[in-house]
Amino acid sequence: MLQELRVSQFAIIDSLQIEFQNGLNILSGETGSGKSVLLKSLALLMGEKASADTIRTGCSTATVEGSFNLKKRPDLEKKLESLGIEVESHQLIVRRIISAEDKSKVFLNGVLSPLSQLRDFVAPLIEVTGPNAPLIEMTGQHDNRNLLSKSYHLDLLDQYGHLWDKRSNYESKFTTWSELKTNIKDFEKKSQEKAQRLDFLKFQFQEYANLDLDLDQDLNLEQEIKTLKNSSKLVGFADLCDQVIYQDDDSVSARLKSLLKKSAEMASLDANLADKISNLQQAQVLIDDAVYAIRSYVQKIDADPAALDEKESRLSQIRKLQKKHGEDLTAMAQFFESMKSEISNLENSDQHILTLKKQASLLELELKKLAEELHSAR
Secondary structure, eight states, rough: OOOEEEEEETEEEOOOEEEEEEEEEEEEEESSHHHHHHHHHHHHHHTTTOGGGGTTOOOOOOEEEEEOOOOOOHHHHHHHHHHTTTOOOEEEEEEEESSSSSOOOEETTTEEOHHHHHHSSOOOOOOOOOOGGSSSOOOOOTGGGGGGGGHHHHHHHHHHHHHHHHHHHHHHHHHHHHHHHHHHHHHTTTTHHHHHHHHHHHHHHHHHHHHTOOOOHHHHHEEEEEEEHHHHHHHHHHHHHHIIIITTTTTTTHHHHHHHHHHHHHHOOOGGGGGHHHHHHHHHHEEEEEEHHHHHHHHOOOOHHHHHHHHHHHHHHHHHHHHHHSSSHHHHHHHHHHHHHHHHHTHHHHHHHHHHHHHHHHHHHHHHHHHHHHHHHH
16 A cells, blocks of 8 residues: 655645555545645656656756555565565655656666556556555546446455456356367368368378388488499599509508608617607508598499489489478478378367367356356355
8 A cells, every 4th residue: 555655846846745544545625725736646656657847846856755565465575576676564665756857767665667667566547456456546536437337346346255266267267168169160160171171181191101201311312312423433533542552553552661661660779759650550550441441332332223213213202392391301201290180180070079069068067167156156
């Protein structure tokens, strides 16, 4: 609740302090006594935009400050603390400073805050909203339309009877029940469209199923075709390696062996050279391993033209589907997996409708029970 209001240099007010008591507080007075000015200062605490015109003549700033007790509003205390605003002794001090030169400033417990945060905490609402009611609720002399509203009467009743939880539970389940009924109508209405859609999906999926895509193998299909097309070049490269390293009169292997023999003689002259020579020995081993690996790989290449034609034909089929259903093989596989799921749902839609109807029926019984409990409590 609002405990205290301080106003200074605002409109016709020089300095004013009002302490409010628990229960009903009435401000009365003749026309022109300043009641409306006081209401304007309260509106500023609720987040209304400030104007430099409201500053008292001859002054540079105006200040409106309100002290609120949040003992019964732990929700607001928690929200303030989440924003880094400390709350001591359940007190919230709201201060607004209106300047003739700058924009007005808002402070919540001494922390400079945006106007939007002030509106979140002290909002000018008329309708009753249960345990989260505003800190200030202002009603004017013409705000009597709610007296004719049945929903407003119900709000008052549910607030007074502490029935908001029961009501919210009923409303939530009623929303779910309404959505179920809508889904059932949609499924039944689209039965003919469903059959056409199912035929179309099955046709497309069969094209994919016939391909029997294998991600582990087909991802490398393009590279395999490239290898087969260039198999003669790869074999020639393997032969070149063998010739340069082993076959030539002045081969790499022969020259390296001669160098290693000479290195061993030098090592006998200087023991410190032995460690350095080991890298040359390692080079001989690495060269031999490399040539063996290249020769073994090339020998495994199947240069059969029939195998190349088969792989190119398969790649062409994959590219054709890929152009329509996915940027790459993984995306295409995911697309058809979702298509498979849709086909399954459509094929089992009759059973799905029965399941939805059963859920709606059970929920309707639960709603009737909740409605009776809420009606009895009211």
